[in-house]
Amino acid sequence: MPAQGEYVIPIPGTKTPKYLADDASAADMEPSAADLADLDALPTPEGGRY
Structure with missing residues (x-):
């Protein structure tokens, strides 16, 4: 099962x-x-996507 959930x-x-x-793969x-x-220790992204 993947770490973030099956789906x-x-x-x-x-x-x-x-x-x-x-x-x-x-x-x-x-x-x-x-x-x-x-990965969990990375800071939360800020700003818009683009």
Whole structure:
């Protein structure tokens, strides 16, 4: 089960089949507790998206 929930998945944009395969392989990643703690420690983004 993914760390952020079973139904939370990235929806990447891609230009080539190779990049699509690379993006799809991310579903097999299992981040460690230390990885998740590092991500949780990042500051909250500020401002608008663009």
